[in-house]
Amino acid sequence: MMKETGKGQNQFKSSASLVIYFLRGSIGFFLLSMVFASAVSFLDMVLPGMISFTVDSVIGDKTPNLPASVLLWFENAGGVELLRRRPVLIAVSVIAVALAGAVFRFLFRYFNEVGAERFVKRIRDELFAKILRLPYAWHGANSTGDIIQRCTSDVETVKVFISEQLTSLIRVIVLIAMAIRFMWGIDPFMTKIASIFIPVVIGYSLFFYAKIGDAFEKADSEEGRLSAIAQENLTGVRVVRAFGRERFERDRFEKQNDYYTGFWIRLMRILSLNWVTGDVMTGLQYLIVNIMGAVFCVRGTVTAGQFIAFVSYNSLLIWPVRSLGRVISEMSKAGISIERILYIMNAEEETEPEGALRPPMDRDIRFEHVSFGYGGDSGEALSDVSFEIHAGETVGILGGTGSGKSTLMYLLEKLYPLQEGCGRIMIGDTDLSEISSSYVRSQIGMVLQEPFLFSRSIEDNIAITSRSYKREDVRRASKTADLLEAVDRFPSGFETFVGERGVTLSGGQKQRTAIARMLIRKCPVMIFDDSTSALDLKTEKAFREALLKEYPDVTKIIIAQRISSVMYADRVAVINDGELVACDTHDNLMKTCEIYQDICSSQMKGGEEDE
Numbered sequence: 298m299m300k301e302t303g304k305g306q307n308q309f310k311s312s313a314s315l316v317i318y319f320l321r322g323s324i325g326f327f328l329l330s331m332v333f334a335s336a337v338s339f340l341d342m343v344l345p346g347m348i349s350f351t352v353d354s355v356i357g358d359k360t361p362n363l364p365a366s367v368l369l370w371f372e373n374a375g376g377v378e379l380l381r382r383r384p385v386l387i388a389v390s391v392i393a394v395a396l397a398g399a400v401f402r403f404l405f406r407y408f409n410e411v412g413a414e415r416f417v418k419r420i421r422d423e424l425f426a427k428i429l430r431l432p433y434a435w436h437g438a439n440s441t442g443d444i445i446q447r448c449t450s451d452v453e454t455v456k457v458f459i460s461e462q463l464t465s466l467i468r469v470i471v472l473i474a475m476a477i478r479f480m481w482g483i484d485p486f487m488t489k490i491a492s493i494f495i496p497v498v499i500g501y502s503l504f505f506y507a508k509i510g511d512a513f514e515k516a517d518s519e520e521g522r523l524s525a526i527a528q529e530n531l532t533g534v535r536v537v538r539a540f541g542r543e544r545f546e547r548d549r550f551e552k553q554n555d556y557y558t559g560f561w562i563r564l565m566r567i568l569s570l571n572w573v574t575g576d577v578m579t580g581l582q583y584l585i586v587n588i589m590g591a592v593f594c595v596r597g598t599v600t601a602g603q604f605i606a607f608v609s610y611n612s613l614l615i616w617p618v619r620s621l622g623r624v625i626s627e628m629s630k631a632g633i634s635i636e637r638i639l640y641i642m643n644a645e646e647e648t649e650p651e652g653a654l655r656p657p658m659d660r661d662i663r664f665e666h667v668s669f670g671y672g673g674d675s676g677e678a679l680s681d682v683s684f685e686i687h688a689g690e691t692v693g694i695l696g697g698t699g700s701g702k703s704t705l706m707y708l709l710e711k712l713y714p715l716q717e718g719c720g721r722i723m724i725g726d727t728d729l730s731e732i733s734s735s736y737v738r739s740q741i742g743m744v745l746q747e748p749f750l751f752s753r754s755i756e757d758n759i760a761i762t763s764r765s766y767k768r769e770d771v772r773r774a775s776k777t778a779d780l781l782e783a784v785d786r787f788p789s790g791f792e793t794f795v796g797e798r799g800v801t802l803s804g805g806q807k808q809r810t811a812i813a814r815m816l817i818r819k820c821p822v823m824i825f826d827d828s829t830s831a832l833d834l835k836t837e838k839a840f841r842e843a844l845l846k847e848y849p850d851v852t853k854i855i856i857a858q859r860i861s862s863v864m865y866a867d868r869v870a871v872i873n874d875g876e877l878v879a880c881d882t883h884d885n886l887m888k889t890c891e892i893y894q895d896i897c898s899s900q901m902k903g904g905e906e907d908e
């Protein structure tokens with residue numbers, strides 16, 4: 298079953314235990330639907346019995362073939378004589394049974410649907426919550442399109458299996474058992490002939506089971522890849538347009554679509570073969586039972602009424618036996634889908650260290666021999682980095698592209714864990730690894746290099762971390778971020794709806810919205826990862842001054858590639874190829890650090906050339 302790991306995360310040992318876990322809250326509805334389904338099946342069985350009874354005992358004169366207790370009650374109520382006098386009673390009983398059948402059928406469907414919807418709701422909720430708890434690295438390693446496919450298409454497959462196949466399995470078994478029981482009462486020998494086909498159907502379904510599972514797994518994962526291409530193209534529609542890549546992307550999509558369709562066709566071929574085999578088997582069974590029944594009837598071994606009832610029961614037996622085969626083949630598809638969901642549900646969650654600390658964060662930050670690699674073939678992004686950022690200081694981090702500046706800040710935000718033996722990061726006297734991750738992120742604000750905006754209003758985007766912010770706070774943060782003027786010019790002001798991912802804002806406005814979103818939280822440490830690259834020098838200067846004035850005690854870390862963005866900082870850490878070259882004031886660096894001098898002179902030269 299399910300086990301709790303030491304870190305408090307659920308680990309499901311098997312697909313079955315995951316399904317049982319998801320069934321909490323809906324199992325009652327499924328059980329109710331099964332009860333009504335069984336009642337429907339029972340009534341379906343009673344109807345042929347009533348017809349046989351009428352033909353043999355009311356029209357004919359055979360002793361009614363009823364259980365002793367029912368017979369006693371029937372005789373007391375007037376028996377066959379009453380029915381002969383008042384045949385309308387038979388019609389009324391048939392209608393009553395049919396009506397009850399209809400009501401039960403409705404209740405079966407109703408409870409089944411409620412169960413199914415509650416079941417998928419729970420899966421969706423659990424998956425979404427789980428995905429949010431997964432570490433940043435997991436998201437980096439898995440494509441969004443594929444995750445979405447697992448959360449939609451695979452969830453749907455499991456839902457259909459549970460609500461349509463699994464609940465019908467019970468009904469099917471009840472139906473088969475009852476049909477056999479009634480048929481046995483008429484003629485045991487013919488019942489044996491009719492039932493021989495049950496193991497045959499189960500046998501060939503099992504034969505197809507593995508083939509279907511294999512084909513579905515391929516088709517399903519290709520669907521995931523197709524979703525990933527579609528999602529990537531929708532997200533990157535601007536790039537696709539700007540570079541005239543429509544044709545290329547369309548070809549790429551069509552190729553994947555072809556591939557995916559090929560797998561589906563293969564799956565459908567196997568499924569069709571499976572169904573056709575089933576049809577042939579059941580057709581054969583029907584034929585044999587009918588011919589034998591007719592022969593027995595002519596010979597007088599069974600009566601005409603028994604023959605009619607037997608044939609009716611037999612046709613009632615065929616459907617559930619066919620369904621049994623279907624359930625088995627669908628089970629193999631659902632098994633694959635649930636495994637794909639299990640992949641998400643069993644992924645290692647981001648966990649808080651035991652007895653996580655929450656020390657004050659307005660302390661010195663010390664990187665001590667920090668080394669870090671993203672894993673795979675990417676090598677080391679940082680090697681042996683040591684430097685200190687004093688509380689309340691403004692420190693610039695300068696370095697070429699890919700030098701490891703963002704990585705350094707991701708480590709400080711605990712977005713990636715620092716492996717043992719790869720140095721440590723100290724906040725005052727506390728090791729960062731002992732501090733609660735969510736606490737760290739609430740205290741160290743970061744404007745990401747690629748600001749992400751939600752498709753909500755500008756105000757909602759700024760106040761996203763808390764609903765308790767007042768309009769005044771939003772305006773204040775926006776003013777410092779130099780966004781206020783622009784927003785006030787919009788007809789709807791802060792209510793202006795930002796399109797998906799902020800498409801209706803300019804690059805600079807997006808960046809400033811992201812800055813305001815961070816400023817409003819008033820964290821003791823603030824990181825600006827290349828956040829002023831879209832601002833002109835004058836605006837950048839105004840922003841820098843406003844920041845100093847509004848947040849004098851906050852430790853500010855400013856990452857940039859432009860020297861002009863960091864030269865006014867108290868100190869600048871220069872990073873080159875994952876290594877710290879120097880950390881000093883601008884003036885000292887100009888005197889002692891060759892790389893800094895190079896960057897400075899190349900940027901001055903670049904600036905002059907631009908002019």
Ligand SMILES: Nc1ncnc2c1ncn2[C@@H]1O[C@H](COP(=O)(O)OP(=O)(O)OP(=O)(O)O)[C@@H](O)[C@H]1O
Binds near residue numbers: 675696697700746858
């Ligand atoms: N998720 C990741 N997986 C693997 N490698 C990564 C990942 N993110 C960054 N890297 C690699 O780590 C190195 C440092 O990247 P980082 O983003 O820290 O650079 P940076 O200094 O911030 O560059 P830039 O100024 O361009 O933003 C690069 O070589 C990059 O290719």
Ligand SMILES: [Mg+2]
Binds near residue numbers: 702703704746826827
């Ligand atoms: Mg970066």
